Amino acid sequence: MTSRAPSDGVWAVVTVHRPERVPPLLADLGAQVTGIIVVDDGSGPEFDPIRAEIASSGALMIALEHNSGIGAALNHGIRSAIDNGANAIVTFDQDSTVAPGFVTALSAARENALAHRVPAGPVVPEFFADVSQAGPSTRQGVVYAAHAIQSGMYLPADVVERVGLMDESLFIDLVDTDFEIRCRDADLPCIIAPGLRLPHRLGARYRIPGPLGALLPTLTLSTPFRYYYRARNRIVLGRRHPRHRARLHRDARADYAYFLIAWMLAKPRSTMRKLLAAGFRDGRDERMGRMRPALATEAARVTWRARPLPDAESA
Known part of the structure; x- marks a missing residue:
């Protein structure tokens, strides 16, 4: 070495x-x-x-x-x-x-x-x-x-x-x-x-059931707590870098569509909604650092209305 x-x-x-x-x-x-x-x-x-x-x-x-x-x-x-x-x-x-x-x-x-x-x-x-x-x-x-x-x-x-x-x-x-x-x-x-x-593994791949699955047969989903940070930091970066507003707004629109899909697939949806709302609120209030322990505990209980794919099928 x-x-x-x-x-x-x-x-x-x-x-x-x-x-x-x-x-x-x-x-x-x-x-x-x-x-x-x-x-x-x-x-x-x-x-x-x-x-x-x-x-x-x-x-x-x-x-x-x-x-x-x-x-x-x-x-x-x-x-x-x-x-x-x-x-x-x-x-x-x-x-x-x-x-x-x-x-x-x-x-x-x-x-x-x-x-x-x-x-x-x-x-x-x-x-x-x-x-x-x-x-x-x-x-x-x-x-x-x-x-x-x-x-x-x-x-x-x-x-x-x-x-x-x-x-x-x-x-x-x-x-x-x-x-x-x-x-x-x-x-x-x-x-x-x-x-x-x-090459890099981005989250876990899932097979999506029902009508949504007809549009998105498979999807990569992150660990639920990540959606809090993504929502919060989108707000923070938008305020922090006004010179790059067009790029950040474009990226944010893609994220918001993804948040909607994650909410639809989350069990319970009420907890995912709470995670996203807390992220947006903390972003506006510039509450930074690690998420509150009580919220992290709730995030750990969220599961997905989707079937995880084996690694070979995900690749």
Whole structure:
């Protein structure tokens, strides 16, 4: 792990929460980076054996005492990487996988942009879970990101120094969107590495019954508590970034349609309605951080009026 790697000076930061095993991603990254930092976001003492396995693989293990959210977990890892001399950091979720040369492709995309005198900040793969992140391109062929997911994001240390870290108060959901917009406002727009793919599992796939299923036979649904954060942070980002109102309104409309579907499929619907209403209200009141424990307890009781698909069928 300490020997010279193809992307020397680049460190990987991998966030995990209640991991069932050592993420296979770590082995895939070993030959591509100078070092790997794994941040466990408050999984608890029962996960000590897995954390010990991760540490024995050569990764630097950071275990947070409490679940602090993706922003805080990423920031712990990014700060540690910079303290260890990283000139760039690539961030990942535990569910991502990478092919050989992935990190080099990200770095090469930024070097190409700078060689053409195109300002560039973070770099993301063109495809995240088969969804294109590409936006408009420059005359020099550099492609900007239309939106950017943090897993698989290449962060030069000088960008972090100029823009700052992730906003921990958002806790989870749209943390990467907020960071991407801040980079753009600092004239360090996010660009893509053309053709590069990052396979990733987005939530769980379900088969939808009834009339709705005729329109949407299958659908990816998140853990119910996530809808609170998504609703809250949509309101917060809309207020925070008025220069990007058109883009954020467009994204919000898509989310609101998704919220309606989630409400229709939730059991009980009254609890999903309560989660969404609390998110919108807390967004307007700028009540940030982790959701209230009583609300989290209610969210944990929500189930879906849908049949989960086996992993093979979901892929």
